[in-house]
Amino acid sequence: MEREVRAAVMTGSGETEIQHLHLPDIGLEDGLLKIEAAGVCGSDVRHYRAQITEPRILGHENLGRVVALGSIARDRWGVSEGDRVLLEEYLPCGHCYACRTGNFRSCWATDSLLSPTAIRFGSTPLQIGPGLWGGYAEYLYLHPRTVFHHVDERIPAIEAVLALPISNGIEWVCREGQLQPGQTIVILGPGQQGLGCVLAARLAGAKTIIVVGLERDAKRLEVAKELGADVVFHGVDRDLIELVYELTRGEGADMVVDTARGSDETVGLAVKLLKKHGQLILPTGAPEGLTQFPVSLLAKRCLTLRGVRGHSYAAVELALDLIGSRKYQVGKMSTHHFPIEKVDHAIRLTAGEFPEQAVHVTILPDLALPDLEQGSVRT
Incomplete structure (x- = not known):
C-alpha cells in the first residue's frame, strides 16, 4: 500500500x-x-x-x-x-x-x-x-x-x-416527530435535508406532503416531486397559507419542518401554517436568533416546538434499507x-x-x- x-x-x-x-x-x-x-x-x-x-x-x-x-x-x-x-x-x-x-x-x-x-x-x-x-x-x-x-x-x-442526509429526515419526521399516517406535513426548504424529510414522510404514510422553496429552487422542487411530494410551492407566504388551509379543510398542517433557516421569517410562517396541537420541527437556526417568536401562540394553540439534530443508528439503517429497496x-x-x-x-x-x-x-x-x-x- x-x-x-x-x-x-x-x-x-x-x-x-x-x-x-x-x-x-x-x-x-x-x-x-x-x-x-x-x-x-x-x-x-x-x-x-x-x-x-x-x-x-x-x-x-x-x-x-x-x-x-x-x-x-x-x-x-x-x-x-x-x-x-x-x-x-x-x-x-x-x-x-x-x-x-x-x-x-x-x-x-x-x-x-x-x-x-x-x-x-x-x-x-x-x-x-x-x-x-x-x-x-x-x-x-x-x-x-x-x-x-x-x-x-x-x-x-x-x-x-445519501444515507446520512436521508437518515436526518427519518430521525426528525418519523422517530422524533412521530408523523402519523394520514397527516399533512409542510417542509420548508428543498435542500438535501428537506428532501430526506420528503422520503421520511412517505415512509410514515403522510396524506399530503408540501415542499416550499424559492423561485431559484426550481430544480430541487422538481426532485421533491419525483421523490413523492404532493405539492411543491414557491411564491408569496399569503398564498401558501391559503393553500395549506384549503388542502386541510381549514385545519392547518400537522407538522412543519423548517430546514430552510430557522429565522423570524421562516419560524413565523411555520407557526401560521400549523393546526392546533401541531408540531414545529426545528433542525436549524439563524445566527442572529429569533427576535419576534410568537410565544403566546404556543399555549393558545397547544403547539409543540421540537429542536432536533443529527441522526440515530436506527435511522441510518432505515435510510440504507430505503435506498436499497429501489422503491424511490x-x-x-x-x-x-x-x-x-x-x-x-x-x-x-x-x-x-x-x-x-x-x-x-x-x-x-x-x-x-x-x-x-x-x-x-x-x-
Whole structure:
C-alpha cells in the first residue's frame, strides 16, 4: 500500500490545498478505510466559511472499504478487511448517559458544536493525530470509537452516501416527530435535508406532503416531486397559507419542518401554517436568533416546538434499507460528482455560489480530473 495519500486540506476560510499526507501506522484497536465516496453536506459549507487556525480535512458522509484492521478492532466492530461500510460522523465515548440510552450523537466526546475537545469525522484538525479525519482524501483513519454500517455491494456509491442526509429526515419526521399516517406535513426548504424529510414522510404514510422553496429552487422542487411530494410551492407566504388551509379543510398542517433557516421569517410562517396541537420541527437556526417568536401562540394553540439534530443508528439503517429497496428515485438527489482536486468547487456549488444548482454533491477520489478543469482548483 502506498504510504502517502492525496487529501484536500482546508487551510483557511474558503481555502483548500491539495496535500500529500502520510498514512498512519495501524495498531490493535484502529483501522484504515479507502474512501469510495464522500458527500458534501450543508454543514461542510458552514465549516468552510469559518475562520480557523488549524488545517483540517472536511467530509463526514463517508463510504469506503476497510483495508487495514487491528485484531481488537475486528472483534469490537464486527467488520473485516474488504467490507464495504458507511461511517457515521460521531465518535462517541460509549459509556456516558447519552451513549447508554441510544443517543450517542449527543455524547460530549463527539459534540463538536458544544464541546471544544470533541472529535468527529469531517471537522477534527490535522494536528490531532493521525490527521486523516475527513472524507475528502483517498484514505480515512478509523478511530477505535468509529460507528459502522454495512452497505450492500449493489447500492451505487453516489446513492449510498445519501444515507446520512436521508437518515436526518427519518430521525426528525418519523422517530422524533412521530408523523402519523394520514397527516399533512409542510417542509420548508428543498435542500438535501428537506428532501430526506420528503422520503421520511412517505415512509410514515403522510396524506399530503408540501415542499416550499424559492423561485431559484426550481430544480430541487422538481426532485421533491419525483421523490413523492404532493405539492411543491414557491411564491408569496399569503398564498401558501391559503393553500395549506384549503388542502386541510381549514385545519392547518400537522407538522412543519423548517430546514430552510430557522429565522423570524421562516419560524413565523411555520407557526401560521400549523393546526392546533401541531408540531414545529426545528433542525436549524439563524445566527442572529429569533427576535419576534410568537410565544403566546404556543399555549393558545397547544403547539409543540421540537429542536432536533443529527441522526440515530436506527435511522441510518432505515435510510440504507430505503435506498436499497429501489422503491424511490433516490438517485435524483445526486446531481454532481467531483474528484478530490475539485473540493473547493464542490463546496461552493453546494453553497449556491454558482448559477448552476446542485442538490447533493459527491467527492469520488478515484474520479479522473479532466485537464481542462485543472485551472479551477483553488489553492
